[in-house]
Amino acid sequence: MKINETIRQRRIERNLTQEQVANYLGVTAPAVNKWEKGTSYPDITTLPALARILETDLNTLLSFKEELTEQEIAIFLNTLSELLEKEGFLKVYEIAMEKIREYPVCYPLLLNVAMFLEGAGMYSKEGKKDLKIHKKEIEALYHRVLNSPNQNEKNYAQSMLISKYIQRKEYEKAEEMLQSLPEKTSVDKKQLQINLFLSRGKLEEAAKLEEEKLFSSITEIQSVLLMLMEIALKQERKEDAEYFAEVSKQAAKLFDLWEYYSYAAHFQLYLAQKDRVKCLKILFPMMKALTKSWEINQSPLYRHIKTKKTEKGFGLKLRKALIQELCEDEEASFLKECEDVQKLLKEAEADEKM
Template sequence: MKINEIIKEKRIAQGLTQEQVAESLGVSTPAVNKWEKGISYPDITILPSLARLLRVDLNTLLSFKEDLTDIEIGHFLNKLVEIIRSEGFDIGYEKAIDKIHEYPNCDKLILNIATILEGSLFMFAIENIEDYEKDIEKLYVKASNSSDIEIANQATSMLINKYLGREEYEKAQACIDKLPNITFDKTQLQGNLYIKASEFDKASELFENKLISKGNEIFTILRFMMEIALKENRNEDAKYFAEVIEKAIELFDFWDYNSYAAYFHLYSVQKDVDNLIPILDKMLTSMRKTWDISNSKLYKHIKPKENKVDSSEIFLSSFLNALKNDKDNELEFLRDNKEFLELIDKYNK
C-alpha cells in the first residue's frame, strides 16, 4: 500500500477521526484529508509522531515493508504479462521497475518479476537486450540475498544457470557453495501428525506437494543423466534415459510436454530429422494444453493457482520465437528443412 492508504487504514483501525489526528499533530484537518487522498504528504519532521499515533513503525508508514500478499503479487504478475503482450516489453518493464521501487523489500515480487521479464525477452525483438539482461540479473542478485530461504535459493539457482551459460564457472561454484545442504525433512512427521489429528485434507495436500517436488527432482536428474550420455556419445544410453523420462512423466501424471521435450533434445543433438519433426509436432500440440493439476487423482487436494492469463499461448509463442531465432545454432541443420518450416508456420497461425 501507498503512504496515503496506510495513513487512512491505520487511522480508522485506531478509531481516530481526521480531526483527532490533526489536533494531535498540530496540523489542520484539511491537511490530514489531503494526506489520505494522496494530494500532499506529511512533513518529514512529523513522521515519527504520526507513526507513533497510528501505532506503526516508520518502515510500514513509508511503504518500505514487504507487505504484498501472494494474491496481490499474483494479480500484479498477471497484469504485467498482459501489459507486455498488449503494450510491448518496454512499457511492461517500466511498470515492473516502478512496482519494485514501490515495494523494494518484497523479495518474492522481485524474483517473480525477474523471471517474467527474462522469459519475455525471448518473445520479442528487443533492442539493447544485453542492458535488460544485466538489469534482470541484478534483480536475481538482490533476491538471492533474501532472508526467505526459499526465495534466496530460487534466485541463486537462476544465477547459477546464467553463470554456467557464460562459462563463468567460479561464480557458479560460489553460488553453489552458498546453497544450504538440507539434512532433515519434516514432511513425514508433519503429515503423520495431521493424520493422527484426523486432518486428512491437510495431510493429503502436504504429501501431494511433496510428490510433485520429488517427481520434478527425479525428472531433472534423468535429464542430466541423458545430457551426460549425449556428451559422451553414449547414444543408446541417452535414448534409454529419454524412455525412462517418458515413463516417469506418465507415472507422476505430469505434463506430457516434458517427455516430448526430452526426446526433442535427444534428436536435436543427434540431428535425427526423421524422428525430430514428428516429436516437435507433438510437443507444440501439448503446449496448447497447459497441465491442469486438478485432472489428476494424485493431486486432487492441491488448489490450482489463480491465473487469468492464457500462459499456454505465451509459452508457445515464446518457444516458436526461440526456434526461429536459434541463437545457439543448435537447429541449423533444420534451417532449410521444408517440413520444419511448415510446422512453424502451422503453429504460428
C-alpha cells in the first residue's frame, strides 16, 4: 500500500474528515485531498504529527516493512510449522503475531497466519485450549483483511467470518456479510495461466495447473456429495442418501483418490443411521486404509503434482485420532462399548509408541 492509500485508510478508520486532519496540521483541506490522491505528498516536517493523528507510526505511514512476497510468506509459514512440533502453539502464536506487528497491513500475511494458527490449534489437546484463549485475536486478523484492496483476499476473509458466525448461530451477521459478497468473486486466473503456458509451449506447467484444478474439483464434489447425503438423511430420504454415498465411493475410485475416501461416505451414512453391524463392517477396512501410503502423482490424473513425503507414522496418528473422536462423539455412543472398537484404539496406541 502506498503512502496516499495509507493516509486515506487510516483517516477513515479514525472517523476523521479531510478538513479535520487539515485543521490539526495547519494545512488546507485540498492539500490533504491531494495527499490521498497521490498527486502531492506531506512535507517531511508534517509527517510525525500526521502519524500521531492517524494513530500509526512512521514506518507504516511511509510503507516501510509493509509487504512480503508470496515466497517469503510461504517460507515463514514453513518455519512456523517446524516450530509447532518443537515449541508448541503458544510459541508459534507469539512469533506469528510479532511478524504481523512488523507488517501490520500485509494482508496476505494476516490471512495466511490466521488460517495457519487455526489449523495449528487443532494439532493437539493443548493447542485446542490455547486456541480458545486467542481465538478473538485470530478472528480479528480476518476483520483486518476486510480492508485489503485485493478483492480475493477480502472475499476469503469474509467467507471465514461467515462460517464463524454460522457456527456461533449469529445468523443475522452471517446473512449480512454473505449478501455483501459479489456473485462472481474473481476471474479464473489459473485457467488464464494455463492458456498462456499452452501458447508458449510450456506443457509441463500447463498440465500441473490443470491437474491441480481437477484435484480441487473432485475434492469439492466429494464435499457436495457428503452434504447432499446429510440433507437427504434429515429429510428421511434413505434411498437418496445411500445413492449419494455410493456415488462418493465410485468417484473416489474413478478419480484415484486415497482409498480412505471410498469408505468415508458410507461410514458416515451408517453412523447417522446407527447401524452398528454395517458401521463395524466398514470401519476396519477404513482404518486399514489410513495406514496405507498414498502417492497422488502415481496416478496419470495427477502425474505432474509434486508432493512432500508423508511423515512417518502419519496414517497411524490419523487412525488413532479418528477412533478417539468416535469414542468421544455422542452420535457414535452406540459404538463406544464395542470390544472391537476398544481393541482398535489399543492397537493404535501401541502402534504410535513403536
